[in-house]
Amino acid sequence: MADGADIIDFSSNINPLGPPAGLKEVLIKSYDELISYPDIKYRELRENISAYLGCHSDEVMTGNGALEIINNVSLLFKRVVVFTPCFIEYIKRPEILGREVVRLRLDNDFKIDLGELNKALKEGDLLILGNPNNPTAKRIPEDMLYKIQSITKERNAFLLLDEAFYEFCPFDYDSIKLFHNAQNVCIIRAATKFFALPGIRLGYAYAKGDFVKRYNEIESPWSVNSFANAAARNIFKDVRYIENTREYIKKEREFLLTELSGIDYLKVFDSQVNFILIKLLKYDEDILFDKFLKNGILIRKASSFEGLDKSYIRIAVKDHDSNKRIVNCFKECV
Amino acid sequence: MADGADIIDFSSNINPLGPPAGLKEVLIKSYDELISYPDIKYRELRENISAYLGCHSDEVMTGNGALEIINNVSLLFKRVVVFTPCFIEYIKRPEILGREVVRLRLDNDFKIDLGELNKALKEGDLLILGNPNNPTAKRIPEDMLYKIQSITKERNAFLLLDEAFYEFCPFDYDSIKLFHNAQNVCIIRAATKFFALPGIRLGYAYAKGDFVKRYNEIESPWSVNSFANAAARNIFKDVRYIENTREYIKKEREFLLTELSGIDYLKVFDSQVNFILIKLLKYDEDILFDKFLKNGILIRKASSFEGLDKSYIRIAVKDHDSNKRIVNCFKECV
Known part of the structure; x- marks a missing residue:
């Protein structure tokens, strides 16, 4: 099992590129406003x-x-x-x-x-x-x-x-x-x-x-x-950062949607955003959560959303390497 | 009239010594937690x-x-x-x-x-x-x-x-x-x-x-x-900072209480903290507010507190130079 530091968090839907460059300096400069x-x-x-x-x-x-x-x-x-x-x-x-x-x-x-x-x-x-x-x-x-x-x-x-x-x-x-x-x-x-x-x-x-x-x-x-x-x-x-993020997420979302749609035990819902809802046609969220965690990947169980049951999970769109890893995990870990 | 940058703010009850030294570095170090x-x-x-x-x-x-x-x-x-x-x-x-x-x-x-x-x-x-x-x-x-x-x-x-x-x-x-x-x-x-x-x-x-x-x-x-x-x-x-602040405020509070108690148009209420409530025996909060502001000092009108009328003001305990300035203003501006 991967230790804490190694775990890739697909449960939280945050821009994988991190905050805009230059923000840190702006915040340091604002210190005295505290x-x-x-x-x-x-x-x-x-x-x-x-x-x-x-x-x-x-x-x-x-x-x-x-x-x-x-x-x-x-x-x-x-x-x-x-x-x-x-x-x-x-x-x-x-x-x-x-x-x-x-x-x-x-x-x-x-x-x-x-x-x-x-x-x-x-x-x-x-x-x-x-x-x-x-x-x-x-x-x-x-x-x-x-x-x-x-x-x-x-x-x-x-x-x-x-x-x-x-x-x-x-x-x-x-x-x-x-x-x-x-x-x-x-x-x-x-x-x-x-x-x-x-x-x-x-x-x-x-x-x-x-x-x-x-x-x-x-x-x-x-x-x-x-x-x-x-x-x-x-x-x-930061117009460039905004544009870069949008393009990056679009490409990675399409990568994930295409790759995951080919996996027979998944029903992948279309997404226009930086996360994807998936229905498990076999297994349930608990089984997948445990299997993925053992392979260093944290997914979001979706039964905590009213109206969904244990056959749903949600994953974020992350950086390309992480996205490749989760695709492989869907193919090989289960 | 003093311009904005010069105004001493006696309306806000904040430690006049500023935040503990060393805090800035701790916050900069925490940037990635954002x-x-x-x-x-x-x-x-x-x-x-x-x-x-x-x-x-x-x-x-x-x-x-x-x-x-x-x-x-x-x-x-x-x-x-x-x-x-x-x-x-x-x-x-x-x-x-x-x-x-x-x-x-x-x-x-x-x-x-x-x-x-x-x-x-x-x-x-x-x-x-x-x-x-x-x-x-x-x-x-x-x-x-x-x-x-x-x-x-x-x-x-x-x-x-x-x-x-x-x-x-x-x-x-x-x-x-x-x-x-x-x-x-x-x-x-x-x-x-x-x-x-x-x-x-x-x-x-x-x-x-x-x-x-x-x-x-x-x-x-x-x-x-x-x-x-x-x-x-x-x-x-930061035990030293905490002790220094307490001693500083105690000394300055006593300075203000003593000095202001000698002024005949003020009834100064005792204080155990870093601000002082004052009843005006002559004038009202609006007159004092304007007079003080013209001399670069912002005081707190207290009639916005339910149960007090326009004969009350509140001032903070600040650094010694500022405190001397407000004492002089009470003596000379009005």
Whole structure:
């Protein structure tokens, strides 16, 4: 068995290229900012984020990771509607806050059933959708997203799109542009996954100014730390890093999808992002988890996602050598 | 009028000596930890905190600053009782979470009236007290604190002590030792004020294991960033820095209390901490704020604290030169 240091982590969906070069120097330079409270209005941070998102700084919300934004937005509504399987915190955070959570099921292809949505969604509800969705790795097609937003609008409900993985996807549309006139949409993005910075805790979101005002009233003061604030001076401007990552992930995703599709005991779902959901036609997640771990590879068991059972696993798209190793492991370890 | 860079900030109660030397190197060394999620159980962090607090690591709670702990603990109770004037977030965070907040008044000497507490506190309530209290600068005497805890215990209520300023005070007692057998007490401390790190967002608290378990169930995952985690390797071990700060603040606090007590339009309340509450016997906070700002000094208007009016201001204990400057300003600017 491989020891801890040797283990390749396919369970965590982080950019395998690491953070942008130059970030370290920017953070070191910001050291003295630690001794002041973060600007309670995050003026500089909002400017940097709005320049990246292509919106006005009054349309930017911030949080201690995407998770705090999910938490705070949930506080503003009484009832939450989700489609399972989804990121577990769409259910857990609202429930902890005492909100009712209505679970609908994605269809057999992990698509949203508009009929189900139409039946379940009520006035004043918050609909939370991952786009792309974790763990299903599916981005909602533009026309479908448009229909979903229309339904939420008709019902006087609100749509929260969690796009923490946005930059990994093909840019067929930008939901911030798509909904730049919509009053009932909030779109979360984050530094965590794409910029490989889960430790820095920088989440941000787009919404129209009136909603941002409501959000700011309930946000905990100083929740974004000074290093996260400083990082935003650097990461969004590194166009080459952003392009390189997108190309790299696309190539490696295609490599994994092609190689894994040829393995007879796997049903590999298509992916538009940096992770892949797999159904095991033989064995179960526990057997695979143990076999892979013995070979130095950590995979994600997927039965912890409501709506999936032990026949599912999720793997990240990593660097080419690691990806070759996991392909070999699928072929030879089991 | 002084320009922005020249202004001495007496409104923010941060250790004037700055963070411990050596911290910068520890943070730089931790840079690569940014690319991993913080340990969801904060094992290393809890060990470092528990060694400092003198408790077991299972008795340590963590948060994105003391504020997140106040927030999370409030979530665990239906009704909150506070004594005003107090830190505004003891009222604001529970209300945002939909909790009922009962406000009692401190007496004319800003002491807790046990009779009032006895009348108001009900089964299952959360009592939040600052110790020392902001803005009144008073630490609760040991015998009084003991009585308060007895009352909360009798009522099956819970006591949350916010001791974010603990290290600045004379160590006449340590409430963690005092209540090491109490099941209904949680004691917050924080890196923010004493270690001069408001930008790093490191809050922590002590409670018995059963309560810590309840807290962990509702805590947002990864809310403490990787630099805050790394800082805890350094700051708590710097015994000389801790002693120097305590002596420095004691001397400067006494200097300010003595000098200001001789000024006829001020009623200066005694302080055991690194800030001082002052009642203006002439003028009001707006007049003083403007006059002082014109002389390069920022003071804290205190009417934003429920229970105080425009005749109160709060000032921090800062470095000796700054303290001399504010004393002169009280004597000459007004």
